[in-house]
Amino acid sequence: MRKSKAEAAETRRQIIDIAAQEFRLNGIHATGVATLMSKAGLTNGGFYKHFESKDQLVAEACSTGMAKLVDAFKTAAVEHDGNESFKAIVKRYVSMVHRDNAVGGCPLAGMGSELARADEQTRAAASQGFNDLVDVMAAHIGRRSPDAARSEAVFALAAMIGAITMSRIITDPDTSKSVLRDVTQHLNAM
Amino acid sequence: MRKSKAEAAETRRQIIDIAAQEFRLNGIHATGVATLMSKAGLTNGGFYKHFESKDQLVAEACSTGMAKLVDAFKTAAVEHDGNESFKAIVKRYVSMVHRDNAVGGCPLAGMGSELARADEQTRAAASQGFNDLVDVMAAHIGRRSPDAARSEAVFALAAMIGAITMSRIITDPDTSKSVLRDVTQHLNAM
DNA sequence: TGTACATCAGTGAACGCGCGTTCACTGATGTAC
DNA sequence: TGTACATCAGTGAACGCGCGTTCACTGATGTAC
Numbered sequence: 001m002r003k004s005k006a007e008a009a010e011t012r013r014q015i016i017d018i019a020a021q022e023f024r025l026n027g028i029h030a031t032g033v034a035t036l037m038s039k040a041g042l043t044n045g046g047f048y049k050h051f052e053s054k055d056q057l058v059a060e061a062c063s064t065g066m067a068k069l070v071d072a073f074k075t076a077a078v079e080h081d082g083n084e085s086f087k088a089i090v091k092r093y094v095s096m097v098h099r100d101n102a103v104g105g106c107p108l109a110g111m112g113s114e115l116a117r118a119d120e121q122t123r124a125a126a127s128q129g130f131n132d133l134v135d136v137m138a139a140h141i142g143r144r145s146p147d148a149a150r151s152e153a154v155f156a157l158a159a160m161i162g163a164i165t166m167s168r169i170i171t172d173p174d175t176s177k178s179v180l181r182d183v184t185q186h187l188n189a190m
Numbered sequence: 191m192r193k194s195k196a197e198a199a200e201t202r203r204q205i206i207d208i209a210a211q212e213f214r215l216n217g218i219h220a221t222g223v224a225t226l227m228s229k230a231g232l233t234n235g236g237f238y239k240h241f242e243s244k245d246q247l248v249a250e251a252c253s254t255g256m257a258k259l260v261d262a263f264k265t266a267a268v269e270h271d272g273n274e275s276f277k278a279i280v281k282r283y284v285s286m287v288h289r290d291n292a293v294g295g296c297p298l299a300g301m302g303s304e305l306a307r308a309d310e311q312t313r314a315a316a317s318q319g320f321n322d323l324v325d326v327m328a329a330h331i332g333r334r335s336p337d338a339a340r341s342e343a344v345f346a347l348a349a350m351i352g353a354i355t356m357s358r359i360i361t362d363p364d365t366s367k368s369v370l371r372d373v374t375q376h377l378n379a380m
Numbered sequence: 381t382g383t384a385c386a387t388c389a390g391t392g393a394a395c396g397c398g399c400g401t402t403c404a405c406t407g408a409t410g411t412a413c
Numbered sequence: 414t415g416t417a418c419a420t421c422a423g424t425g426a427a428c429g430c431g432c433g434t435t436c437a438c439t440g441a442t443g444t445a446c
Contacts, residue, residue, distance in 0.1 A: 007389085243401085
């Protein structure tokens with residue numbers, strides 16, 4: 001039954017990826033270890049050959065989820081020049097596509113209130129990701145001082161996270177859309 | 191064992207209040223019906239004499255939690271005149287006191303990502319609350335058109351919700367504080 | 381290079397536990413006469 | 414106003430279920446000689 005080191009490492013990576021998706025879609029609490037393992041084509045018992053606890057997986061899933069989002073921000077920015085790159089990031093994030101696809105979306109928006117109650121390790125991973133996102137955005141904001149750019153990026157990102165969270169909660173489709181529109185407009189006008 | 195109608199109504203109100211607190215503090219999923227009832231000085235079985243299901247309680251707790259926040263916004267606004275009333279709302283919401291007291295705080299910040307996965311009834315209650323908050327804020331934003339004021343209020347509230355959520359996640363105390371500071375500054379400068 | 385053995389990835393049943401919900405019961409409240 | 418009875422708020426045990434975690438086991442991989 002034993003698998004090679006390479007296979008085991010791949011399995012581990014796969015569990016983390018599936019977890020990152022399920023946690024964002026259904027929530028951390030609502031996603032069980034057995035479900036996760038079965039989605040990875042394994043049985044529940046093997047989980048603890050890869051992770052010390054579910055909490056550890058949560059931290060790692062949060063970490064890789066954030067890293068992928070940071071990359072997506074960089075990609076969105078690179079595809080456009082100077083002034084437009086900030087708008088490109090906002091457009092991608094504050095979108096109906098993002099709202100309707102929590103699976104591959106932002107962990108901070110998908111599991112925000114659960115992360116606030118998570119352990120130190122997980123919150124540290126989320127914090128790191130938040131800072132990285134802010135850095136990428138600040139680099140694409142034209143301001144006299146780097147401090148002013150960073151402060152503005154923090155403000156913008158908070159609004160973006162709040163916008164996606166609210167747009168997912170709001171029942172009326174028009175109101176949900178208008179939240180995304182309003183936030184996008186004000187961020188673009190900054 | 192039967193209690194009078196007045197007593198029963200009071201019990202019901204108490205269960206909702208306790209639920210509203212616990213859901214914001216520990217999350218909806220993590221708060222059990224039995225725990226809730228025991229905090230209300232009752233046993234679990236009696237729960238279904240007051241509510242059809244836990245989901246129904248979640249919706250009602252969300253509704254009353256939002257209603258109280260709307261009142262708090264109005265109070266904060268009334269205590270200050272004209273231009274300052276908007277700033278007063280922001281100051282109260284985007285504060286370390288709010289960050290550290292989820293129990294009595296904003297349901298949208300305290301259970302945001304869980305609300306996004308809640309049933310129609312609960313999300314409708316949250317939506318109603320969000321709209322009410324926006325209305326109060328818009329009334330205290332000096333803008334040519336009501337539409338512009340409303341759009342600005344939506345943007346501001348999204349940023350406020352995102353700010354509190356992130357400040358609760360972030361591990362480093364200074365960074366957490368600076369998120370609140372940055373968002374407050376930019377909102378005041380609007 | 382070939383053999384003997386230790387390692388350990390993965391299995392699947394089992395652990396105790398808390399979940400949301402149901403149910404037969406109790407006895408004070410509310411109501412009909 | 415007083416009596417007889419129906420109502421129903423609250424009790425507490427029990428339901429099936431899924432949770433995170435543990436464990437003895439299997440057998441291919443990795444390693445030491």
